[in-house]
Amino acid sequence: MAGGGDPGNQYFCTASRGLEQLLREELSLKLSASEVEPFSGKVFFTADADLKKLKSLKCAERLFLLVKKLPPIQVATHKGKGVHMLQKYVIGESSEWLNIVAKWKSLQDLNKEEERISDNTRTGIKRPAQQESGETRKRSKLELGESPVTDFNESPTGPHNTHSLIEECYQSKSPTQMPSSPDELLNSKGQGAASSMHFRVSCRCSGKIAKMITSQELGRAIGVALSRQMGWKAELRNPVLEVYVHISDVHYVVGIPIVRLPLARRDYIKSAGLRSTVAWAMAYLADIKAGSLVLDPMCGLGTILLEAAKEWPTAYYHGVDNTASQLQMASANVCFAKLTNSIDLMRASVTELPLLTESMNVVICDIPFGKKFKISQDMKTIMPYILKEMVRVLSIGGTLVLLLSQELSLLMQQWQKLKSHPNDKGNIAVWQNPDTTPKDTDPVEHIDVQPISVEKEQSDVKTQIFASLVPTGIFQVSLGVTEAAIHRYKKILIS
Incomplete structure (x- = not known):
């Protein structure tokens, strides 16, 4: 269900639960979005907007390009078979991924300079690579999902807030081996991004499926399958592309973050107070x-x-x-x-x-x-x-x-x-x-x-x-x- 056509691309935003309706109104006012569907910490929508307009959203925590949104399926009770079924169902065809990565790259090209600025600290000093990668690992566990850290220094706990990077199944690559930009990524040999994409998977399971399969197990399976199917290379420290997967009792959602930092992290606020x-x-x-x-x-x-x-x-x-x-x-x-x-x-x-x-x-x-x-x-x-x-x-x-x-x-x-x-x-x-x-x-x-x-x-x-x-x-x-x-x-x- 990748986006396309005249109406624009399909996206979804994560939001603090309770603010979905306000985010829906903001999407209509600022982006003239269509097919707006709010649901429990997420809002799905279609819009024809450049990166600057997308980043103007103030009620959204994170913004994703929608790869697919699928209805739940009956999963085999045997864990191995169940993981294999979900792996195949979630990933789908290679053409879908090539199409969506091309759209993602197009969005990045619209405002490369703005993206470089977003990698700076609030003081305007670029982070050292080692420090940046450490912070990225910490952020990815908390900011890719629907339940971000509170303003009272409390961290989410429990199985429904697990965001897995599946470190044990990948071999980290040196940052010097990675493509430095989306251009280099898509200009590499092979089918577009197929031969040089460096990626990581963040997986979240909630509801009944979480009692049967952990986020780590499913994330590992999806990561391995994507690597084999697309020829992509796993990179946890500083990937070019992130893949977000949420499996719940209501829908299976796969998306790609459009911007590295959450929209909720304002570049004009020096010291954060209330979210x-x-x-x-x-x-x-x-x-x-x-x-x-x-x-x-x-x-x-x-x-x-x-x-x-x-x-x-x-x-x-x-x-x-x-x-x-x-x-x-x-x-x-x-x-x-x-x-x-x-x-x-x-x-x-x-x-x-x-x-x-x-x-x-x-x-x-x-x-x-x-x-x-x-x-x-x-x-x-x-x-x-x-x-x-x-x-x-x-x-x-x-x-x-x-x-x-x-x-x-x-x-x-x-x-x-x-x-x-x-x-x-x-x-x-x-x-x-x-x-x-x-x-x-x-x-x-x-x-x-x-x-x-x-x-x-x-x-x-x-x-x-x-x-x-x-x-x-x-x-x-x-x-x-x-x-x-x-x-x-x-x-x-x-x-």
Whole structure:
């Protein structure tokens, strides 16, 4: 099912689960994509676009040229026969591979200089070959699949997150023996790329098939078969071509990464904070207009502001944080991205913002989960004060977008219900007295809040916050092994 014809090539993107629909909308807006099919961490589509346009996608983690998407087959219960069946079914005919590699090479030719720049570090210094190859091996295990590492330094675990490079079945070649470019690859003797292609396979098995065959076993079989059928040579350290295979209960997908680094790795962000795709999604949901005043009252490293300012440059952005070290890194990010004319930063408490009432059109905030940075008080206790101040500075008709942990997401929904049931005492238990400040040495975000009674806290939530907020959507999103939710609200005038 390789792409072709007037509509363009067939591709698929991986995305954080929960963002597939937003990625679908972005594909339609930016690429006029057709045959768009979102499904559990992937979005398949057809588009006639050059490499520059393809790389402009902000909600996608990785971008692949689709080799084929096949329905599952009944696999023999004997492991050896089952592997052989899958091997033959997945690989198919040689002509398919020659056709798809030619299309891949054509895409590379569209912007060779941009590809060379993408191999540089964020400081613009090219990595040494040994360091680069080591990083490539680490990245390939995490970035070719659907469950990337979270922003809280947690790694995916378990059999469904295994991405195999099948090192034990290949003999590594010296980098000097490899073709240095796609041109050299396709200009070699033989059938196009058949005699000199250096490749590696990254395989992922999930669902029922994973209980029978491991990713390593299947990846080894596919790699050996491709090498024999196409005359290609295995190269794990620095291959010219990568082949991605995902076998699941729903479909068998084979693809070739179009760009070496993930789209989610922005070249304009010096120090990463929140996952850039999620930050972009939050800004997209905020419906930023030309001239909008946008605030992130707990901006951290400024990732949300950077994503928003790059995509919607005609708005004005303000970042606030109460931690000096965070603001210093945010300032470095803003300078690195050359956005000093668009983004202002200041130090202040989120509960005492030095801003006029109803002065902001949009408020976007990643509420701390308490994993990457410790917080000095229970977030359930201080959240009403944070919300109260956000609502105060938000203009009538403005949009509030929050990224919340699953626990806070459920709690916010409970608080919303209290507005309609003012005498309901069933949820009072969620209010707790402030915890004492932790004695560990982790970075702490200090939010000064004076303790008040449980009844007063409940009254504040009911009358001052949710009375003026109308929920307009809750979007579940996966941050690797951490689940979260994006909440969106509109502020209305209280009659």
